[in-house]
Amino acid sequence: MSTPSTTSGTAGTPVGFDVTGAIRDALLRGEYVPRQRLVEADLCEQFGVSRATVRTAFQQLAAEGLVEIQRNRGARVREITFAEAVQITEARMVLEGLIAARAAERISPDQAETLRGICADMAKAVADGELAEYSDLNARLHSRIRDIAGHETADRLIEQLRAQVVRHRFMLSRVPGRARASLPQHQRIVEAIASGDPVEAEAAMRDHIASVVEALRALEASGTRRVETPPDL
Known part of the structure; x- marks a missing residue:
């Protein structure tokens, strides 16, 4: 469903690592709760990728309806009523x-x-x-x-x-x-x-x-x- 990242990791993350898929899997496993903020810096450190890569992942997940991006506040898990x-x-x-x-x-x-x-x-x-x-x-x-x-x-x-x-x-x-x-x-x-x-x-x-x-x-x-x-x- 997502396009793998082509950014090489800064902490041993392999080239082509699917950051979008990794975050999506975490969301589906319930590691994050509805309305929880997704901290860009934390995810960059966790996956060893750039902020641009994480932001691209957020955009893809927002398109899938899993994440919502708030102006000046970043991304959070979207709550489904x-x-x-x-x-x-x-x-x-x-x-x-x-x-x-x-x-x-x-x-x-x-x-x-x-x-x-x-x-x-x-x-x-x-x-x-x-x-x-x-x-x-x-x-x-x-x-x-x-x-x-x-x-x-x-x-x-x-x-x-x-x-x-x-x-x-x-x-x-x-x-x-x-x-x-x-x-x-x-x-x-x-x-x-x-x-x-x-x-x-x-x-x-x-x-x-x-x-x-x-x-x-x-x-x-x-x-x-x-x-x-x-x-x-």
Whole structure:
């Protein structure tokens, strides 16, 4: 998603080191909290790069909606409201539906078995109460579906949108019963794709993402606002 820096490091950082990617990864791991200031000098020292390189990274991350640049105050982590998270997820619904339909048109028998295997592991994780494992498998399943679809533009847009709502996704993963409710939705998606039915695959994916929208709205209504540092989802 980002262009690697070509500035050579001043503290052993290799030429071509992706500063933008490193900061993005830290944001997605929850190393920074919403509205936290990103100190330019600290990042220069941490990565051994110039201020110009860090500023370029800030500009890229601002374009991705992860950082906001304040006049005369520098950059800080952008806070995504529940209302915006809902809109982002609604946009994802269209893109993910497109991806599912395309995957159904392109899937091979071996790929179908791979998706079914991941889904079986998800069912086991739910039965065992392994929420973190379920979350990892969920991400892996959606990633494999995007790989099968091979739609680079939609894939890039989805990754950008997902990055913006990482904390909200983590909150949803902790809602009691959420994994058990989403499992049959994923099973329906996988069977439609594996069966080569693009119409049903798109409908199943859109229904699943619509349920995420409703869960976000319910989460907002419950008054949930804080979230512990998320794991690497």
